[in-house]
Amino acid sequence: MSEYILETQHLVMQFGGLIATNDVSIRCREHEIVGLIGANGAGKTTLFNMISGQLKPKSGKVIFKGNEIQGSSPHQACRMGIGRTHQIVQPFADLTVLENVMVGALLKHASVAVAREKAEAILEQVGLTPRRDVKGGDLNLPELKRMELARALATEPELLLLDEVMAGLNPTDCQGVVELILRIRDSGMSIILIEHVMKAVMSLSDHLYVLNQGCLISQGSVEEVTNDPAVIASYLGEKKSAET
Amino acid sequence: MKKLVRKPGRAFGVLLLAALLLFPAVVSQQFTINSFCLVFLYAYWASSWNILGGYTGQMSLGHACFVGLGAYTTAVLFSHFHCSPWIGLLAAGLVAGLASLVIGIPCFKLKGSYFTLSTVALCHVFRIVFNTNSTLFGLETGAAQGMKLPWRGGLAAMQFLDKRSYYYIILGMLLLVLLVSYAIKRSKLGYYLAAIRTNQDAAASLGVNVLGMKLTAMFISAFFTAMGGGLYAMFLQYIDPNSVFAYDLSVKIMVLAVVGGGGTLWGPIVGASLLVPVQQILNSRLGANLAGLALAVYGVVLMIVIYFMPKGFLDTILRWLRKLREKLGKPKEGQVCR
Numbered sequence: 001m002s003e004y005i006l007e008t009q010h011l012v013m014q015f016g017g018l019i020a021t022n023d024v025s026i027r028c029r030e031h032e033i034v035g036l037i038g039a040n041g042a043g044k045t046t047l048f049n050m051i052s053g054q055l056k057p058k059s060g061k062v063i064f065k066g067n068e069i070q071g072s073s074p075h076q077a078c079r080m081g082i083g084r085t086h087q088i089v090q091p092f093a094d095l096t097v098l099e100n101v102m103v104g105a106l107l108k109h110a111s112v113a114v115a116r117e118k119a120e121a122i123l124e125q126v127g128l129t130p131r132r133d134v135k136g137g138d139l140n141l142p143e144l145k146r147m148e149l150a151r152a153l154a155t156e157p158e159l160l161l162l163d164e165v166m167a168g169l170n171p172t173d174c175q176g177v178v179e180l181i182l183r184i185r186d187s188g189m190s191i192i193l194i195e196h197v198m199k200a201v202m203s204l205s206d207h208l209y210v211l212n213q214g215c216l217i218s219q220g221s222v223e224e225v226t227n228d229p230a231v232i233a234s235y236l237g238e239k240k241s242a243e244t
Numbered sequence: 245m246k247k248l249v250r251k252p253g254r255a256f257g258v259l260l261l262a263a264l265l266l267f268p269a270v271v272s273q274q275f276t277i278n279s280f281c282l283v284f285l286y287a288y289w290a291s292s293w294n295i296l297g298g299y300t301g302q303m304s305l306g307h308a309c310f311v312g313l314g315a316y317t318t319a320v321l322f323s324h325f326h327c328s329p330w331i332g333l334l335a336a337g338l339v340a341g342l343a344s345l346v347i348g349i350p351c352f353k354l355k356g357s358y359f360t361l362s363t364v365a366l367c368h369v370f371r372i373v374f375n376t377n378s379t380l381f382g383l384e385t386g387a388a389q390g391m392k393l394p395w396r397g398g399l400a401a402m403q404f405l406d407k408r409s410y411y412y413i414i415l416g417m418l419l420l421v422l423l424v425s426y427a428i429k430r431s432k433l434g435y436y437l438a439a440i441r442t443n444q445d446a447a448a449s450l451g452v453n454v455l456g457m458k459l460t461a462m463f464i465s466a467f468f469t470a471m472g473g474g475l476y477a478m479f480l481q482y483i484d485p486n487s488v489f490a491y492d493l494s495v496k497i498m499v500l501a502v503v504g505g506g507g508t509l510w511g512p513i514v515g516a517s518l519l520v521p522v523q524q525i526l527n528s529r530l531g532a533n534l535a536g537l538a539l540a541v542y543g544v545v546l547m548i549v550i551y552f553m554p555k556g557f558l559d560t561i562l563r564w565l566r567k568l569r570e571k572l573g574k575p576k577e578g579q580v581c582r
Contacts, residue, residue, distance in 0.1 A: 052449060078451035090446035092439050103439040106432045107451040115432070136442075155451055 004063075005030045005190045006051065006082075006159055011060035011070075013046050020046040022214040023060075026192075028159070028207075033185055034192045035205030035222075039235055042211040044194045045087055048161050051192075052084045053077035064159070078107065083157030085148040087164045087194070093137030097128055100136045100147055104154030119154055126150045126180060141168045145177075153184065160184065162193040166200055174200055198236075202226070210235060264415060268408040277407045281479065283520045284414040285472060290500040290512030291421045292468035295428060297498060298507035300461040301441030302352075305494045306363030309370045310340040310466040312489035314473025316374065319391050319483055320383050322401070329402040333474040340470030341463045348462045352455055355444075364491065371489035390484025393477065402478045410479050417475065418513075421468050425509055428464070437461055441507070469497075503549055505556030514557045519546075 006028045013020045021043040028034045036044050049055040051062055053074040062070040064080060072080070083104075092100050101119035102112070109115045123129045126146045131139065139147060145165050152160060162181070166174045178200050185191055195201045201208070201222075208225040210218040212235065218228040225231055268277060293307050314336035321327035321335055351362045374380070378387040385391060397403045404410060428434045436457045439447040444454050477483045487493075504515020522545055526538040553560040 054445075054449070074445075074448040075451050075453045078449060084449055086446070086449070090443050090449075092442040092446065094442055095438055099435065099438070103435050103447065103452070104450045106435055110432050112430065112432060112435065115435075151446075151450055 003029055005065060006192070007061075007063040008047070008051065009061040009063065011047065011050055011062070012058045013043070013050060013055060014058050019214050021050070021057075021211075024211070024214075024216050025060075026209050026216070026219075028190050028192055030190050031185060031188065032190055032206045033181070033204050034190075035201045035208045036192060036194045036211065037196070037198075037201055037208065037235065038211035041213070043214040044211055045163055047211070048084060048163055048192075048194065051077070052082050052161060078155055078157070081156075081158035082161065083152035083155045083159070084161035085145070085152050085163055085165055087167070089141070089144040089148055091136035091139065091144055091147060093135065095136055096133050097136060097139065097143075097147055098123065098132040101150045101154050104151040107155045119150075122150045122154050125153070125183075127176070142170075142173050145169065149177075149180070158189060160189050160191045162191060162195075164194055164196065166195055166197045169197075178204060261419075268411050272408070274407050277411050279521065279524055281407060281410050281414050282524070283516055284411070284418050285476060285479070286496070286500055286520045287513045287516035288414065288418045288421055288472050289469055289497045290504065290516050291418070291425055292465050292472065293497045294465075294501045294506060294508075294512045295425060295468070296458075296461045296465035298501055298511070299425075299428065299434065299437040299441065300458060301507075302458060302461070303357075303360045303498065304363045304462075304465075305360050305491075305498060306365075306367040307465075307469050307497050308488065308490050308493040309363075309367040310344065310469040311473035311476065311493060311497075312367075312370055312374065312485065313340040313343055314470025315477040315483045315488045316385060316391075316473075317470070318474030319393055319477045320385065322478075323391060323394060324383055328400045329474060329478050330400070333471045336470045336474040337467035340473075341467040344462045344466035345459055348459045349455075352458050352462075364494070367489060367491060367494055371485050371491075374485035374489060386484075388485060390482060390487075393481045395481075403481070410475075414475060414479075417471065422509070422513070424464070424468070429509060433457070433460065438507075499546065503546065503553075503556060505558030508556070508558050511556050511558040514561065518557060519549075 004027045009025050011021050011024045024043070024047055026034065026036070026047070036047070038044055046055065050057045050070065053072050053076060056071045060070065061068050064082065069077060069080060092103065095103070098116070098119055101122055102115045105115040105118040105122070106112070109118055120129070120132070123132055126149055128143065128146050128150060131143060136147065145168070149162070149165055166177050169177065174197055181191060181193070181204055193201070193204065205222055208219065208222055209216060210225055210231050217234060218225050218231045226236065267280070271277065289307070289311065293304065296302050297304050317336040317339045318329050318332035321332040322329055347366060351359055354362055374385060375388045377385070379385065395403060402413070428437070436447065436452050439450070439452055440454055440457055448454050473488060476488070500515040500519055501512040503519060504513065505511025523538070523542050526541050530538040530541060549557070
């Protein structure tokens, strides 16, 4: 088994004439936070969908803990230990927040009572305890994002894919989520995150990948990537890179 | 007793059950008993449907095909193999359950209304097959003429001259399906089914085997529906394809559950207890005057109900009760406790 918990090799995905990802290879070490950035339509979410089984890649491999898993179904990927949140939140609208999280917790705990306890603990962790009895459909966006995260955590994954969990949050909430993500990593999970909030990505990521129009254009430490002329030209822009 | 007082719902349930158990001792009119049997049977079917249609959100409009499979399995076993219907009912459940898996695997590739349409088609296929073949698998089923069951009489043959025996059997089965529904609702399966109902993609990414769970729900639903079909055959002593594999029956089962309150434990029971009598009264009062008038009025009643109570009877009744309790205020509740 390699030191990488997840490795993708030469992933290609095509929708009709559009090549969504072209020969994308990324790696994530255990207990590492990997950042994935790039403009809208760069293929970040498509990459996530191939890792978590929503999409079957046209070619290439997804290797999780040493096993090839490309083409497995979403529930199988989750059972193997890949948890994810969705960019467009997917709540169970007519279940309560607690029940939403319980559905996740039931994966590892068949007893409803135990799953409820686990879910309560996770709600406490993400700060949603006061909203536990509210219907999923009645939450506001920041709360929905937290609930998505809580549900994914409840499946007790080894690898967590976070798709824009901070989009639409104010700076204070963002800071809260950053701290939460660091705590999650410290508890032993590996994390890959897609994020547009640069400040957060920069402070969280151990390693950064940059996608542009389906191709990987840069990778490395935060410093390396932010000084890469190709990244500045295509994504960050002159002024912003000067700020960071 | 104290517990019962504190939980008015439970107290009401116990009283209602006691009343239903004593009812045949007081009333012996066969017509009344017969009507109650039908209410129970429809409540039973609606509850069975609810496991797939309500809890899982897979709107089946083909449940009559399970009623039919159950009725024919029980009838064939009884007529040709002298098999007691008590065993026949279980066999009926298993046959329909297995059929539901064979049906479910291709049909569940479809979502929403497309799934519903496929179940409609399926029921028609069964009706046509049973209507046009006088023997199936070498066993006489009588094609469109149907099957008249031979009279053997007695408990083992589940044949009684007094309808009150059926009353108790059907009531027992209704309690059984309620218990199963209750257990499902509170189990891991119940949570998974609810998750699939609201957002099956999100459920899948939380590790829920969507197809597996849907098939499980369909098996259970078909199993109980078919047992009801077998009971129906014994109750009527005669079955034919046009009455058991009827599209009307599929619709009726679904409407009772949905109008009562789909996805809730008591909804189908409430739906059947309110709507089946309405239909029977309309049939007996208007049926003789003008063919179809009873159905037309029933249709209007349904429209009014759905318009004013879009979430179903149960939801509306519960809201009324809550309002009533608020009006009465809390001190009164305290008095009851003491």
